[in-house]
Amino acid sequence: MNKKEISTKPLPGFMELTPQNQKAFDNIKDKIQTTFEKFGFVSIDTPTIERAEVLLAKAGGETEKQIYQFKKGDKDVALRFDLTIPLARYVVENFKKLSFPFRRYQIAKVYRGEKSQKGRYREFYQCDIDIVGDEKLSLINDAEIPSVIYSIFKELNFGSFVIKINNRKLINGLLSDLNLSDKSVEILRIIDKLDKVGKEKVMEMLKEISIDETSIEKIFNFLEINGSNEYVLTELKNLSVGDNDFQNGIDELEEVINNVKLFNVPDDYIKIDLSIARGLDYYTGTVYETVLTDYPEIGSVCSGGRYDDLAQKYSDRKFPGVGISIGLTRLFSQLKDAGLVEEESPTNSKVLIISMVDDLKIPLKVANTLRQNSIATEIYFEEGKVAKKMKYADKIAVPFVILIGEDEINSNEVTVKNMETGEQEKVSVDDVVNYFS
Amino acid sequence: MNKKEISTKPLPGFMELTPQNQKAFDNIKDKIQTTFEKFGFVSIDTPTIERAEVLLAKAGGETEKQIYQFKKGDKDVALRFDLTIPLARYVVENFKKLSFPFRRYQIAKVYRGEKSQKGRYREFYQCDIDIVGDEKLSLINDAEIPSVIYSIFKELNFGSFVIKINNRKLINGLLSDLNLSDKSVEILRIIDKLDKVGKEKVMEMLKEISIDETSIEKIFNFLEINGSNEYVLTELKNLSVGDNDFQNGIDELEEVINNVKLFNVPDDYIKIDLSIARGLDYYTGTVYETVLTDYPEIGSVCSGGRYDDLAQKYSDRKFPGVGISIGLTRLFSQLKDAGLVEEESPTNSKVLIISMVDDLKIPLKVANTLRQNSIATEIYFEEGKVAKKMKYADKIAVPFVILIGEDEINSNEVTVKNMETGEQEKVSVDDVVNYFS
Numbered sequence: 001m002n003k004k005e006i007s008t009k010p011l012p013g014f015m016e017l018t019p020q021n022q023k024a025f026d027n028i029k030d031k032i033q034t035t036f037e038k039f040g041f042v043s044i045d046t047p048t049i050e051r052a053e054v055l056l057a058k059a060g061g062e063t064e065k066q067i068y069q070f071k072k073g074d075k076d077v078a079l080r081f082d083l084t085i086p087l088a089r090y091v092v093e094n095f096k097k098l099s100f101p102f103r104r105y106q107i108a109k110v111y112r113g114e115k116s117q118k119g120r121y122r123e124f125y126q127c128d129i130d131i132v133g134d135e136k137l138s139l140i141n142d143a144e145i146p147s148v149i150y151s152i153f154k155e156l157n158f159g160s161f162v163i164k165i166n167n168r169k170l171i172n173g174l175l176s177d178l179n180l181s182d183k184s185v186e187i188l189r190i191i192d193k194l195d196k197v198g199k200e201k202v203m204e205m206l207k208e209i210s211i212d213e214t215s216i217e218k219i220f221n222f223l224e225i226n227g228s229n230e231y232v233l234t235e236l237k238n239l240s241v242g243d244n245d246f247q248n249g250i251d252e253l254e255e256v257i258n259n260v261k262l263f264n265v266p267d268d269y270i271k272i273d274l275s276i277a278r279g280l281d282y283y284t285g286t287v288y289e290t291v292l293t294d295y296p297e298i299g300s301v302c303s304g305g306r307y308d309d310l311a312q313k314y315s316d317r318k319f320p321g322v323g324i325s326i327g328l329t330r331l332f333s334q335l336k337d338a339g340l341v342e343e344e345s346p347t348n349s350k351v352l353i354i355s356m357v358d359d360l361k362i363p364l365k366v367a368n369t370l371r372q373n374s375i376a377t378e379i380y381f382e383e384g385k386v387a388k389k390m391k392y393a394d395k396i397a398v399p400f401v402i403l404i405g406e407d408e409i410n411s412n413e414v415t416v417k418n419m420e421t422g423e424q425e426k427v428s429v430d431d432v433v434n435y436f437s
Numbered sequence: 438m439n440k441k442e443i444s445t446k447p448l449p450g451f452m453e454l455t456p457q458n459q460k461a462f463d464n465i466k467d468k469i470q471t472t473f474e475k476f477g478f479v480s481i482d483t484p485t486i487e488r489a490e491v492l493l494a495k496a497g498g499e500t501e502k503q504i505y506q507f508k509k510g511d512k513d514v515a516l517r518f519d520l521t522i523p524l525a526r527y528v529v530e531n532f533k534k535l536s537f538p539f540r541r542y543q544i545a546k547v548y549r550g551e552k553s554q555k556g557r558y559r560e561f562y563q564c565d566i567d568i569v570g571d572e573k574l575s576l577i578n579d580a581e582i583p584s585v586i587y588s589i590f591k592e593l594n595f596g597s598f599v600i601k602i603n604n605r606k607l608i609n610g611l612l613s614d615l616n617l618s619d620k621s622v623e624i625l626r627i628i629d630k631l632d633k634v635g636k637e638k639v640m641e642m643l644k645e646i647s648i649d650e651t652s653i654e655k656i657f658n659f660l661e662i663n664g665s666n667e668y669v670l671t672e673l674k675n676l677s678v679g680d681n682d683f684q685n686g687i688d689e690l691e692e693v694i695n696n697v698k699l700f701n702v703p704d705d706y707i708k709i710d711l712s713i714a715r716g717l718d719y720y721t722g723t724v725y726e727t728v729l730t731d732y733p734e735i736g737s738v739c740s741g742g743r744y745d746d747l748a749q750k751y752s753d754r755k756f757p758g759v760g761i762s763i764g765l766t767r768l769f770s771q772l773k774d775a776g777l778v779e780e781e782s783p784t785n786s787k788v789l790i791i792s793m794v795d796d797l798k799i800p801l802k803v804a805n806t807l808r809q810n811s812i813a814t815e816i817y818f819e820e821g822k823v824a825k826k827m828k829y830a831d832k833i834a835v836p837f838v839i840l841i842g843e844d845e846i847n848s849n850e851v852t853v854k855n856m857e858t859g860e861q862e863k864v865s866v867d868d869v870v871n872y873f874s
Contacts, residue, residue, distance in 0.1 A: 005490075006488075006491055006494055006750065006751055008491070008526045008527075008529045008530040008752075009530060010483070010484050010487075010530075011484065011486060011487070011488060011512065011514065014484040015484075016482070016483055016484060016527070016530075017481075017482065018534045018535075019480075019481060019534075019535070019541070020534070022479070022480055022481055022482060023479070023480075025482075026480060037785040038808050038812075038813050038814070039808065039813070039814075039815065040784060040785055040786035040789075040813055040814060040815030041785065042456045042459070042460070042783055042784060042785055043456075043459055043460075044453075044454075044456060044459055045453070045454065045459060045462075046447070046453055047447050047448065047451040047452075047453060047560050048546060049448060049451065049560065050448070051443075053442075053443055054443055054444075054445070057443055068486075068507075068509060070507035070508075071507075072505060075448065077448065089445045090445075092445045093445040093446060093453075094455055097455045097456075097457070098455075098456070098783075099783065099829055099832040099833050101818075101819060103815065104456070109485060113509055122486075123484050123485065136819075137819070138818040138819050138820065140797065140818045141818060144816075147805075151808070259797070262797055262798060262801040263801055263804075263805060264801075264805040264809075313443065314443055314445050315445075346479060346535075347477060347479060348474040348477055348478065348479055349477035360577065360699055361699060364699040364700055364701075367700075368584075368700060368701040371475050371588070372701075374475060375475075376474055376476070376477055377475070377476070377477060378476065378540065379581075381538075381575040381577045381578060381581075382574070382575050383575065392536055392537075395536040
């Protein structure tokens with residue numbers, strides 16, 4: 001095969017970063033992971049490949065079209081398209097070895113064969129946490145989740161943001177009150193488009209599926225309640241919808257909103273938004289979306305919610321839970337476009353050693369000592385003039401260069417150059433570690 | 438579909454760990470990563486899915502059979518089966534944005550549809566480092582690699598180990614001297630089996646491919662040179678093989694052995710072993726294998742070598758390099774079987790808060806303060822008696838429990854229980870952070 005015939009580009013829809021951007025990406029990933037662990041979540045690592053029937057047991061039509069599915073030997077297998085279904089399988093399989101509530105995180109790649117377009121990835125990282133109960137799970141957990149979101153986005157420092165909260169029982173209760181429960185899936189899908197297509201279009205679409213005008217009006221009276229969290233809760237009570245679900249929804253929402261405060265999340269970071277429906281139909285209570293205030297076009301950067309039963313397709317035991325997911329690959333790409341992420345120095349080394357002498361004894365003695373003291377160090381071994389070696393130092397943007405020449409060897413010293421300030425000073429070989437500690 | 442019809446087990450050959458074992462696995466992975474970074478390697482993250490033609494450009498027959506290959510849309514794609522070929526593609530694609538020598542690490546899962554058997558995995562982590570030069574790369578890098586291996590296995594503390602070193606030019610030179618170059622691939626594959634099948638069988642197999650007895654004797658005279666590194670080098674010189682490659686092999690091996698000492702690797706951790714051939718045919722010089730002295734049955738835990746040209750299938754530019762790979766999943770499984778890895782506490786929390794009061798204000802105040810000070814904390818929110826809550830604490834093996842009851846609330850204190858010693862003491866709510874700092 002001719003060399004030029006093989007493309008070395010990644011497949012379309014697959015992100016691959018330069019070391020400069022990879023460092024920036026990994027920094028964000030590490031901060032998310034550190035926060036997850038600070039809140040007591042533990043990591044699991046499920047396989048990328050699953051039995052197709054496991055993944056498809058819960059999937060809808062759209063997912064089935066997008067899934068990477070193939071035969072290997074006699075097995076019908078597929079690549080995971082989220083981390084929730086593998087969690088469900090994991091919980092059922094490892095039930096006896098887990099402690100409940102099971103607080104797990106997983107940060108891993110998932111696969112969806114979406115139409116290739118800007119900002120859409122076929123391979124992308126999801127950063128997930130879930131708190132899964134055995135048969136039951138206290139509502140207070142729904143108030144803890146926003147405090148994790150708050151900690152992460154405070155730490156990431158992408159400007160102000162709002163965590164939007166709703167409860168699925170409200171719209172479900174309202175639709176039941178209007179005798180529209182049988183159409184609730186379709187109605188929710190239409191409402192979910194409100195942000196994108198606007199009120200007129202949504203009303204039209206609702207009419208198309210034969211919803212009467214009075215019901216549409218009542219739905220909008222509900223959706224358009226807007227104001228402070230206290231105001232929204234009061235107005236919801238004033239709607240006097242008789243349905244039990246609706247009343248439970250109000251109670252749960254009020255309790256979550258009140259409890260979130262106890263987790264030290266400032267009031268203005270939490271906003272009830274009754275128009276949040278969340279496409280996925282397994283949510284049954286609280287739902288969340290998170291929006292960066294200055295970049296609304298990015299959409300929700302962290303979404304999730306409460307589900308009554310995680311593993312209903314695999315087990316008769318009930319596993320209620322609440323969780324969120326951050327789609328990190330897409331988020332990174334959008335933050336980069338918005339100028340919110342900068343490239344980082346493409347090295348992990350704090351020190352680069354450049355030697356102008358042939359005998360490597362002293363340069364390597366210095367390198368060994370620094371590394372033994374956990375100071376990341378590399379040595380430029382290649383032949384060439386000092387200028388070429390310093391060019392490499394500049395290119396990798398290493399913070400310090402240690403220069404070793406005949407003079408230095410004779411005086412048992414090295415020259416340390418601070419690459420940011422340009423300052424140089426002589427340091428005794430035996431003091432080098434102290435210099436960097 | 439009936440619930441019982443769906444298996445929740447991972448596919449055969451796919452490792453999935455309990456949180457207890459996952460922590461142990463992640464600890465090893467983190468130590469490897471930290472060492473890679475200490476030696477100045479930077480991380481890249483290539484896609485799991487590649488164009489099939491990219492992966493198959495370099496693969497041999499065995500790999501082609503094992504590869505996970507499938508169609509997605511009009512694309513013929515496959516899952517990577519190692520991290521070296523993706524590195525080659527990455528270097529060619531990102532050439533202008535990289536600094537050379539390019540020191541990269543990648544720790545990621547790869548896929549091989551091997552026959553499912555104990556200790557063989559179809560999805561497994563490889564931990565790779567490579568130093569890749571642009572057109573040339575100094576031989577001193579071949580001596581730095583063993584110092585990375587040494588640091589890692591010292592740090593991992595699995596007992597004593599030996600890094601075995603050889604140079605492919607020796608056997609290639611010998612075979613050329615014996616006019617057997619055209620059969621060198623077959624001969625190397627047979628020699629590679631020496632450890633498993635023994636000398637008799639290898640001699641028989643060599644006869645089967647028509648190697649004459651004199652040549653077989655000369656090959657074994659070479660393979661069986663054994664002793665101190667100095668002795669082996671002297672004996673190699675005494676063989677007086679006229680071939681240039683052979684003489685270069687001696688010079689390189691001698692230089693690498695001498696330089697490794699300068700990297701502070703003690704003599705008894707490095708051993709020349711002329712029988713190491715390494716199955717893969719892209720190695721052209723130094724080759725490494727690493728053996729845990731007390732567990733020879735595990736085989737090589739870290740292997741690699743020098744190659745003249747990484748990306749010859751994708752580029753006319755020459756990228757020589759040297760690198761190693763640790764097959765972490767298999768290693769972990771075998772270390773576990775050998776009793777060298779213990780399960781870890783299945784929590785990241787340092788503190789579990791158990792409250793016996795309904796009002797969550799004080800418990801959450803304590804949790805918020807601990808988390809703000811990066812002390813990993815979780816709160817047991819579920820209903821139940823103290824005994825049930827303490828059972829959860831025992832099960833996750835959390836180091837400290839903070840108990841909060843009416844008494845504590847009244848005195849603005851909490852009770853801190855050290856779960857290892859069983860000791861309890863009262864600490865003022867305002868002093869809790871100091872207690873754990």
